[in-house]
Amino acid sequence: MNKGKIVSIHSFRGGTGKSNTTANLAAQVAMAGKRVGVVDTDIQSPGIHVLFGLDETKMGKTMNDFLHGKATIREIGFLIGDHTGNVAGRSKLAGKNLWLFPSSISGREISQILKEGIDFNRLNEGLQTTITEFDLDYLFIDTHPGLNEETLLSIATSDILVIILRPDNQDLQGTSVTIDIARSLDVPNLMLMVNKALPKYDAVELKKEIEAQFNAPVAGVLPLSFDMAENASSDLFSLRFPDHEWSKGLRAVAEAILAVK
């Protein structure tokens, strides 16, 4: 029954490259032949859908309508392979099983959802229906930064939680709390991904230090990259520049996700 895994991607602070990472991870897992869905939690701001080449004006109904029973999940999913255009990286997704599920979970809407009684169980049922209907192997959720209620819901339902952090004190501090919460909510698989590491850092040392600090695996240390920043939000970087160090680090994280039993 519970075939597909829910993978939440989280970071305590903004600016860690979370949306970019989520889109690239989902794309890599789809490239590996898996059936993948991505829940874009914030279609109002440029995020995942832009990376996948989708225009928010074309997305009529959202996950919110589905959770409220106003739409079927079939009406929500966009097959990315049909919308890749001629963009170098993205066009590699043609024919792959990768769907985007737009949703809009702003602070106001979540409180509305909670008031209307869409609780954890209903959210979870919705996600399970999505997995079943599309026969998904993985459903990625791009969560909001911080630890507000909707993020806690996402973490609680996750089979795998990937926490992205930059190698600085503030991110480490916030990550420590997120890890404690994830353990308190019994998330079975927890992994860290270090992004925007200065090239000066010894990636192996950094991985060792952070793993020792949290007693949790670091699935990849990805460098701070100007190429990446320049390309950001126009294409899927890891598909466009597969030999780049950032892409190699990202694939290591994708492999860690694929390795979870």
Add this chain to the structure above:
Amino acid sequence: MSDDILSQLKKTSMFSGLSDDALSVLAEKAATRKLAKDDVLMRKGEAGDSLFLIHKGWVKIVTVDSKGDELIINRCGPGEAIGEMALLDRGPRSATVIALEPAEVLELKQDVFQQVLDQRPDVSLSIIRSYSNRLRFSTTYIERAIDWTQRIAEGDYSFIDHTQPGLKNTASDDDKATQLLSAFFKMVKSVKEREDGLKLQLEKLTFEIDQVRRKQEFEEITSTEFYSKLKEQAKALRQKRAQG
């Protein structure tokens, strides 16, 4: 006295090519000035009405950076002329000149200077030649500065260790430019070292998690009713999935 001055004038690069006859005209009008160490011969911005020819000792040509610190742009010694720019273009002094040691200079006032220029094309030519030398030095200086800046842009700081600021009063333009720029590029290097130090510090900082704050924030989140309900539901879900 005038004979002594004449022999001094002969040793300067600006006037060495002149005949004794021409030099004696100048020598008559020139006056000797003695400087103690750290005496200021001229100040940047002042109106300039004389040319100085160094007879003995060394002086430094300095300007002041935005922090008020002295930045040495050149050093001049026996036989060299200074202050000739203001004499010709009537602009204010372009830099400050301070004696590095007890020194002796010959001073030529502007009116005398002008007179000589009008009468003696050979003196004018000699002065133009000295400008040309100064310009050549500036070109070497700029070339060296560009070369070093490029190396730093490529991340190569190694050459700075092989340079030494102002140890000797060398003759060649190239050596002189190297010495003068060395002080500046050593500053650039120390900025780089400070930056590297910060990066190392950052790496060490990864160990500094505030455990008290961590606990407080965790308790803040988990003490809500929403959370305890969520935790229960999540637990039930995990059990269901495990059986599933």
